[in-house]
Amino acid sequence: MIELKNIDVEFGHGGNAFKAVNDVSLTIQDGEVFGIVGPSGAGKSTLVRVINMLQPPTRGQVLIDGRDITKLNRRELRKVRLNIGMIFQHFNLISGSTIAENVAFSLYANKYPKDKIPGRVKELLELVHLPEKADAYPANLSGGQKQRVAIARALANNPEILLCDEATSALDLENTEEIVALLKEINQKTGITIVFITHEMEVAKKLFDRIAFMEQGKLKEISDIYTAFTEPKEPIAKRLVERVLNVTVPEALTVKEDEELLRLSYTGDDSYDPVISMASKNYDITIDIISGKVDYIHNKPFGVMIVILRGAGSEREKALEYIEKNVYKLERLGGK
Ligand code: ADP
Numbered sequence: 001m002i003e004l005k006n007i008d009v010e011f012g013h014g015g016n017a018f019k020a021v022n023d024v025s026l027t028i029q030d031g032e033v034f035g036i037v038g039p040s041g042a043g044k045s046t047l048v049r050v051i052n053m054l055q056p057p058t059r060g061q062v063l064i065d066g067r068d069i070t071k072l073n074r075r076e077l078r079k080v081r082l083n084i085g086m087i088f089q090h091f092n093l094i095s096g097s098t099i100a101e102n103v104a105f106s107l108y109a110n111k112y113p114k115d116k117i118p119g120r121v122k123e124l125l126e127l128v129h130l131p132e133k134a135d136a137y138p139a140n141l142s143g144g145q146k147q148r149v150a151i152a153r154a155l156a157n158n159p160e161i162l163l164c165d166e167a168t169s170a171l172d173l174e175n176t177e178e179i180v181a182l183l184k185e186i187n188q189k190t191g192i193t194i195v196f197i198t199h200e201m202e203v204a205k206k207l208f209d210r211i212a213f214m215e216q217g218k219l220k221e222i223s224d225i226y227t228a229f230t231e232p233k234e235p236i237a238k239r240l241v242e243r244v245l246n247v248t249v250p251e252a253l254t255v256k257e258d259e260e261l262l263r264l265s266y267t268g269d270d271s272y273d274p275v276i277s278m279a280s281k282n283y284d285i286t287i288d289i290i291s292g293k294v295d296y297i298h299n300k301p302f303g304v305m306i307v308i309l310r311g312a313g314s315e316r317e318k319a320l321e322y323i324e325k326n327v328y329k330l331e332r333l334g335g336k
Pocket of ligand 1: 011012020038039040041042043044045046047
Protein backbone atom coordinates (compact mmCIF):
# COMPACT_ATOMS: atom_id res chain seq x y z
CA MET A 1 0.00 0.00 0.00
CA ILE A 2 1.21 3.49 -0.85
CA GLU A 3 0.14 6.34 1.41
CA LEU A 4 0.94 9.94 0.69
CA LYS A 5 0.23 12.20 3.62
CA ASN A 6 0.08 15.99 3.30
CA ILE A 7 2.73 16.14 0.60
CA ASP A 8 4.15 19.54 -0.36
CA VAL A 9 6.89 20.01 -2.92
CA GLU A 10 8.21 23.52 -3.08
CA PHE A 11 10.54 24.84 -5.76
CA GLY A 12 12.45 28.12 -5.73
CA HIS A 13 13.26 30.39 -2.82
CA GLY A 14 11.90 33.51 -1.18
CA GLY A 15 9.66 35.50 -3.49
CA ASN A 16 10.05 32.91 -6.26
CA ALA A 17 9.01 29.97 -4.10
CA PHE A 18 5.95 28.06 -5.30
CA LYS A 19 4.35 24.76 -4.46
CA ALA A 20 4.38 22.34 -7.40
CA VAL A 21 2.54 19.92 -5.09
CA ASN A 22 0.29 21.39 -2.45
CA ASP A 23 -0.95 19.34 0.51
CA VAL A 24 -1.73 16.12 -1.38
CA SER A 25 -2.90 13.09 0.57
CA LEU A 26 -3.97 9.83 -1.04
CA THR A 27 -3.82 6.08 -0.59
CA ILE A 28 -3.16 3.55 -3.33
CA GLN A 29 -4.10 -0.07 -2.66
CA ASP A 30 -2.02 -3.09 -3.61
CA GLY A 31 -2.76 -4.33 -7.12
CA GLU A 32 -4.58 -1.18 -8.20
CA VAL A 33 -4.10 0.66 -11.47
CA PHE A 34 -4.20 4.16 -10.06
CA GLY A 35 -4.05 7.12 -12.41
CA ILE A 36 -3.35 10.79 -11.97
CA VAL A 37 -4.54 13.21 -14.63
CA GLY A 38 -4.49 16.95 -15.04
CA PRO A 39 -3.20 19.63 -17.34
CA SER A 40 0.48 20.13 -18.04
CA GLY A 41 2.19 21.75 -15.06
CA ALA A 42 -0.39 20.42 -12.56
CA GLY A 43 2.33 18.69 -10.53
CA LYS A 44 1.63 15.10 -11.62
CA SER A 45 5.18 14.23 -12.53
CA THR A 46 6.55 15.82 -9.37
CA LEU A 47 4.05 13.90 -7.25
CA VAL A 48 4.79 10.53 -8.85
CA ARG A 49 8.53 11.12 -8.33
CA VAL A 50 7.83 11.61 -4.64
CA ILE A 51 6.65 7.99 -4.43
CA ASN A 52 10.17 6.68 -5.02
CA MET A 53 11.86 9.74 -3.50
CA LEU A 54 13.40 10.82 -6.79
CA GLN A 55 11.80 14.04 -5.60
CA PRO A 56 11.95 14.35 -1.81
CA PRO A 57 8.91 16.25 -0.51
CA THR A 58 9.33 19.54 1.34
CA ARG A 59 6.71 18.35 3.82
CA GLY A 60 4.69 15.20 4.44
CA GLN A 61 5.10 11.46 4.64
CA VAL A 62 5.43 8.72 2.04
CA LEU A 63 4.47 5.37 3.52
CA ILE A 64 5.13 2.17 1.56
CA ASP A 65 3.48 -0.73 3.35
CA GLY A 66 3.35 1.42 6.46
CA ARG A 67 7.02 2.44 6.41
CA ASP A 68 7.88 6.15 6.06
CA ILE A 69 10.53 6.25 3.33
CA THR A 70 11.25 9.96 3.75
CA LYS A 71 13.23 9.03 6.86
CA LEU A 72 15.53 6.43 5.26
CA ASN A 73 19.26 6.71 4.62
CA ARG A 74 20.64 6.20 1.10
CA ARG A 75 21.34 2.51 1.53
CA GLU A 76 17.87 1.75 2.89
CA LEU A 77 16.30 3.88 0.17
CA ARG A 78 18.17 1.96 -2.52
CA LYS A 79 16.57 -1.22 -1.26
CA VAL A 80 13.10 0.31 -1.26
CA ARG A 81 13.63 1.57 -4.82
CA LEU A 82 14.34 -1.97 -6.02
CA ASN A 83 10.71 -2.60 -5.24
CA ILE A 84 9.55 0.35 -7.38
CA GLY A 85 10.07 0.20 -11.15
CA MET A 86 9.59 3.26 -13.32
CA ILE A 87 9.00 4.01 -17.00
CA PHE A 88 9.01 7.36 -18.77
CA GLN A 89 7.67 9.12 -21.83
CA HIS A 90 11.02 8.80 -23.63
CA PHE A 91 12.04 5.24 -23.17
CA ASN A 92 15.63 5.96 -22.06
CA LEU A 93 17.12 2.84 -23.67
CA ILE A 94 20.86 2.55 -24.28
CA SER A 95 21.14 2.88 -28.05
CA GLY A 96 24.48 1.04 -28.37
CA SER A 97 23.23 -2.04 -26.50
CA THR A 98 20.95 -4.81 -27.70
CA ILE A 99 17.46 -5.24 -26.30
CA ALA A 100 18.63 -8.17 -24.16
CA GLU A 101 21.56 -6.10 -22.84
CA ASN A 102 19.24 -3.20 -22.04
CA VAL A 103 17.08 -5.49 -19.92
CA ALA A 104 20.07 -7.27 -18.37
CA PHE A 105 21.55 -3.95 -17.34
CA SER A 106 19.26 -3.44 -14.37
CA LEU A 107 19.88 -7.05 -13.27
CA TYR A 108 23.68 -6.55 -13.30
CA ALA A 109 23.26 -3.21 -11.56
CA ASN A 110 21.38 -4.90 -8.75
CA LYS A 111 23.65 -7.92 -8.38
CA TYR A 112 21.26 -10.51 -9.75
CA PRO A 113 23.01 -13.95 -9.82
CA LYS A 114 25.07 -13.81 -13.05
CA ASP A 115 24.30 -17.33 -14.26
CA LYS A 116 20.57 -16.67 -13.98
CA ILE A 117 20.58 -13.42 -15.95
CA PRO A 118 20.06 -14.86 -19.49
CA GLY A 119 17.09 -16.92 -18.30
CA ARG A 120 15.55 -13.96 -16.51
CA VAL A 121 16.01 -11.70 -19.56
CA LYS A 122 14.26 -14.29 -21.73
CA GLU A 123 11.41 -14.51 -19.24
CA LEU A 124 11.03 -10.71 -19.16
CA LEU A 125 11.06 -10.37 -22.95
CA GLU A 126 8.39 -13.04 -23.12
CA LEU A 127 6.32 -11.15 -20.55
CA VAL A 128 6.33 -8.10 -22.84
CA HIS A 129 5.85 -10.24 -25.97
CA LEU A 130 9.20 -9.38 -27.55
CA PRO A 131 11.35 -12.51 -27.32
CA GLU A 132 12.33 -12.29 -30.99
CA LYS A 133 13.92 -8.85 -30.52
CA ALA A 134 16.57 -9.92 -27.98
CA ASP A 135 19.45 -9.25 -30.37
CA ALA A 136 17.99 -6.18 -32.09
CA TYR A 137 18.98 -2.60 -31.24
CA PRO A 138 16.58 0.09 -29.99
CA ALA A 139 16.81 2.02 -33.29
CA ASN A 140 15.16 -0.91 -35.07
CA LEU A 141 12.10 -0.95 -32.82
CA SER A 142 8.83 0.98 -33.00
CA GLY A 143 7.97 3.35 -30.15
CA GLY A 144 5.61 0.80 -28.66
CA GLN A 145 8.26 -1.90 -28.79
CA LYS A 146 10.80 0.42 -27.13
CA GLN A 147 8.35 1.09 -24.34
CA ARG A 148 7.82 -2.66 -23.95
CA VAL A 149 11.58 -3.07 -23.48
CA ALA A 150 11.51 -0.28 -20.90
CA ILE A 151 8.71 -2.14 -19.11
CA ALA A 152 10.73 -5.38 -19.13
CA ARG A 153 13.70 -3.48 -17.70
CA ALA A 154 11.56 -1.82 -15.02
CA LEU A 155 10.16 -5.21 -13.97
CA ALA A 156 13.54 -6.99 -13.94
CA ASN A 157 13.85 -7.07 -10.17
CA ASN A 158 10.24 -8.07 -9.59
CA PRO A 159 9.01 -4.81 -8.10
CA GLU A 160 5.61 -4.60 -6.45
CA ILE A 161 5.04 -1.08 -7.78
CA LEU A 162 5.41 0.33 -11.29
CA LEU A 163 5.41 4.11 -11.77
CA CYS A 164 4.56 5.30 -15.27
CA ASP A 165 5.28 8.93 -16.13
CA GLU A 166 3.41 9.85 -19.35
CA ALA A 167 4.40 6.40 -20.64
CA THR A 168 2.17 6.59 -23.71
CA SER A 169 2.45 10.30 -24.48
CA ALA A 170 5.13 9.88 -27.16
CA LEU A 171 3.25 7.05 -28.89
CA ASP A 172 0.71 7.02 -31.69
CA LEU A 173 -2.77 5.62 -31.12
CA GLU A 174 -1.95 2.05 -32.09
CA ASN A 175 1.18 1.83 -29.94
CA THR A 176 -0.66 3.51 -27.07
CA GLU A 177 -3.32 0.81 -27.18
CA GLU A 178 -0.67 -1.87 -27.28
CA ILE A 179 1.03 -0.49 -24.14
CA VAL A 180 -2.29 -0.01 -22.32
CA ALA A 181 -3.25 -3.62 -23.08
CA LEU A 182 0.15 -4.90 -21.98
CA LEU A 183 0.10 -2.99 -18.68
CA LYS A 184 -3.40 -4.28 -17.96
CA GLU A 185 -2.29 -7.81 -18.69
CA ILE A 186 0.79 -7.52 -16.47
CA ASN A 187 -1.30 -5.98 -13.68
CA GLN A 188 -3.74 -8.87 -13.84
CA LYS A 189 -1.08 -11.53 -14.18
CA THR A 190 1.30 -10.33 -11.47
CA GLY A 191 -0.87 -8.15 -9.23
CA ILE A 192 1.66 -5.32 -9.49
CA THR A 193 0.43 -1.91 -8.36
CA ILE A 194 0.55 0.60 -11.22
CA VAL A 195 0.63 4.36 -10.73
CA PHE A 196 0.16 6.04 -14.10
CA ILE A 197 0.19 9.72 -14.86
CA THR A 198 -1.09 11.09 -18.11
CA HIS A 199 -2.89 14.00 -19.69
CA GLU A 200 -4.64 11.58 -22.06
CA MET A 201 -8.18 10.83 -20.90
CA GLU A 202 -8.63 8.02 -23.42
CA VAL A 203 -5.78 6.18 -21.72
CA ALA A 204 -7.30 6.88 -18.31
CA LYS A 205 -10.63 5.48 -19.42
CA LYS A 206 -9.15 2.23 -20.68
CA LEU A 207 -6.50 1.59 -18.07
CA PHE A 208 -7.32 3.00 -14.65
CA ASP A 209 -9.26 1.46 -11.80
CA ARG A 210 -9.25 4.74 -9.88
CA ILE A 211 -8.41 8.25 -10.95
CA ALA A 212 -7.16 11.39 -9.25
CA PHE A 213 -7.55 14.82 -10.85
CA MET A 214 -4.82 17.36 -10.16
CA GLU A 215 -4.69 21.05 -10.92
CA GLN A 216 -2.14 23.65 -9.83
CA GLY A 217 -0.47 21.29 -7.40
CA LYS A 218 -3.70 20.32 -5.66
CA LEU A 219 -5.62 17.09 -5.64
CA LYS A 220 -9.12 18.11 -6.71
CA GLU A 221 -11.09 14.89 -6.99
CA ILE A 222 -10.55 11.18 -6.59
CA SER A 223 -12.92 8.35 -7.49
CA ASP A 224 -13.32 5.06 -9.30
CA ILE A 225 -13.01 5.51 -13.03
CA TYR A 226 -16.66 4.84 -13.85
CA THR A 227 -17.91 7.43 -11.38
CA ALA A 228 -15.36 9.94 -12.65
CA PHE A 229 -16.80 9.67 -16.15
CA THR A 230 -20.47 9.52 -15.19
CA GLU A 231 -20.48 11.95 -12.28
CA PRO A 232 -17.49 14.29 -12.45
CA LYS A 233 -17.89 16.88 -9.72
CA GLU A 234 -15.08 19.43 -9.79
CA PRO A 235 -14.72 21.77 -12.81
CA ILE A 236 -11.36 20.21 -13.79
CA ALA A 237 -12.87 16.70 -13.78
CA LYS A 238 -15.91 17.87 -15.75
CA ARG A 239 -13.71 19.61 -18.30
CA LEU A 240 -11.46 16.62 -18.90
CA VAL A 241 -14.31 14.13 -19.06
CA GLU A 242 -16.29 16.37 -21.41
CA ARG A 243 -13.36 16.35 -23.79
CA VAL A 244 -13.53 12.58 -24.14
CA LEU A 245 -17.27 12.49 -24.55
CA ASN A 246 -17.06 15.42 -26.95
CA VAL A 247 -20.79 16.03 -26.80
CA THR A 248 -21.46 19.71 -27.23
CA VAL A 249 -24.35 21.90 -28.19
CA PRO A 250 -23.83 23.35 -31.68
CA GLU A 251 -23.33 27.11 -31.41
CA ALA A 252 -25.78 27.87 -34.18
CA LEU A 253 -28.58 26.03 -32.41
CA THR A 254 -31.51 28.19 -31.34
CA VAL A 255 -34.27 26.98 -29.08
CA LYS A 256 -37.68 28.07 -30.29
CA GLU A 257 -41.10 28.48 -28.73
CA ASP A 258 -42.34 25.25 -27.08
CA GLU A 259 -38.90 23.66 -27.21
CA GLU A 260 -36.50 22.64 -24.55
CA LEU A 261 -32.85 21.65 -24.90
CA LEU A 262 -31.87 18.70 -22.69
CA ARG A 263 -28.77 16.83 -21.80
CA LEU A 264 -29.42 13.20 -20.87
CA SER A 265 -26.82 11.04 -19.17
CA TYR A 266 -26.83 7.33 -19.62
CA THR A 267 -25.24 4.64 -17.48
CA GLY A 268 -25.13 0.87 -17.44
CA ASP A 269 -28.35 0.67 -15.48
CA ASP A 270 -30.66 2.43 -17.87
CA SER A 271 -30.97 3.09 -21.55
CA TYR A 272 -32.10 6.06 -23.63
CA ASP A 273 -33.72 4.42 -26.56
CA PRO A 274 -36.81 3.01 -24.87
CA VAL A 275 -37.13 6.16 -22.75
CA ILE A 276 -37.08 8.43 -25.78
CA SER A 277 -39.40 6.31 -27.86
CA MET A 278 -41.78 5.74 -24.94
CA ALA A 279 -41.88 9.48 -24.21
CA SER A 280 -42.74 10.22 -27.85
CA LYS A 281 -45.39 7.54 -27.84
CA ASN A 282 -47.07 8.42 -24.56
CA TYR A 283 -47.08 12.19 -24.82
CA ASP A 284 -47.85 14.63 -27.57
CA ILE A 285 -44.24 15.65 -28.14
CA THR A 286 -41.33 15.00 -30.50
CA ILE A 287 -37.69 14.51 -29.62
CA ASP A 288 -34.79 15.34 -31.95
CA ILE A 289 -31.38 13.96 -31.14
CA ILE A 290 -28.78 16.70 -31.70
CA SER A 291 -25.65 14.81 -30.67
CA GLY A 292 -24.74 11.86 -28.55
CA LYS A 293 -22.11 9.36 -27.67
CA VAL A 294 -22.11 6.05 -25.90
CA ASP A 295 -18.86 4.80 -24.54
CA TYR A 296 -17.72 1.93 -22.37
CA ILE A 297 -15.61 1.68 -19.23
CA HIS A 298 -14.64 -1.82 -18.23
CA ASN A 299 -17.49 -3.06 -20.46
CA LYS A 300 -20.08 -0.94 -18.68
CA PRO A 301 -21.82 1.56 -20.97
CA PHE A 302 -22.19 5.25 -20.26
CA GLY A 303 -22.93 8.20 -22.41
CA VAL A 304 -24.46 11.57 -22.97
CA MET A 305 -27.05 12.80 -25.43
CA ILE A 306 -28.23 16.27 -26.33
CA VAL A 307 -31.84 16.38 -27.47
CA ILE A 308 -34.54 18.92 -28.25
CA LEU A 309 -37.91 18.18 -26.74
CA ARG A 310 -40.72 19.82 -28.64
CA GLY A 311 -44.33 20.08 -27.54
CA ALA A 312 -46.92 22.38 -26.00
CA GLY A 313 -46.81 23.33 -22.30
CA SER A 314 -48.31 20.59 -20.15
CA GLU A 315 -47.47 17.70 -22.50
CA ARG A 316 -43.87 18.87 -22.56
CA GLU A 317 -43.78 19.08 -18.77
CA LYS A 318 -45.26 15.60 -18.39
CA ALA A 319 -42.78 14.15 -20.90
CA LEU A 320 -39.95 15.88 -19.05
CA GLU A 321 -41.05 14.35 -15.80
CA TYR A 322 -41.23 10.91 -17.41
CA ILE A 323 -37.76 11.21 -18.97
CA GLU A 324 -36.24 12.54 -15.77
CA LYS A 325 -37.54 9.53 -13.87
CA ASN A 326 -36.15 7.08 -16.40
CA VAL A 327 -32.68 8.33 -17.27
CA TYR A 328 -29.67 8.55 -15.04
CA LYS A 329 -29.48 12.32 -15.19
CA LEU A 330 -31.43 15.01 -16.97
CA GLU A 331 -30.12 18.56 -17.26
CA ARG A 332 -32.24 21.36 -18.70
CA LEU A 333 -29.98 23.47 -20.89
CA GLY A 334 -32.62 26.02 -21.81
CA GLY A 335 -35.89 26.56 -23.56
CA LYS A 336 -39.19 28.33 -23.56
P1 ADP B 1 2.98 17.88 -14.76
O1 ADP B 1 3.64 16.55 -14.64
O2 ADP B 1 1.58 17.87 -14.23
O3 ADP B 1 3.05 18.46 -16.13
P2 ADP B 1 5.20 18.82 -13.18
O4 ADP B 1 5.16 18.04 -11.94
O5 ADP B 1 6.18 18.39 -14.24
O6 ADP B 1 3.74 18.91 -13.82
O7 ADP B 1 5.49 20.34 -12.85
C1 ADP B 1 4.73 21.10 -11.92
C2 ADP B 1 5.32 22.48 -11.80
O8 ADP B 1 6.57 22.41 -11.13
C3 ADP B 1 5.61 23.13 -13.15
O9 ADP B 1 5.32 24.50 -13.03
C4 ADP B 1 7.08 22.90 -13.36
O10 ADP B 1 7.65 23.90 -14.16
C5 ADP B 1 7.61 22.94 -11.93
N1 ADP B 1 8.82 22.13 -11.71
C6 ADP B 1 8.91 20.79 -11.89
N2 ADP B 1 10.14 20.35 -11.56
C7 ADP B 1 10.85 21.44 -11.16
C8 ADP B 1 12.18 21.65 -10.69
N3 ADP B 1 13.02 20.63 -10.54
N4 ADP B 1 12.54 22.91 -10.36
C9 ADP B 1 11.67 23.94 -10.49
N5 ADP B 1 10.41 23.82 -10.92
C10 ADP B 1 10.00 22.59 -11.26
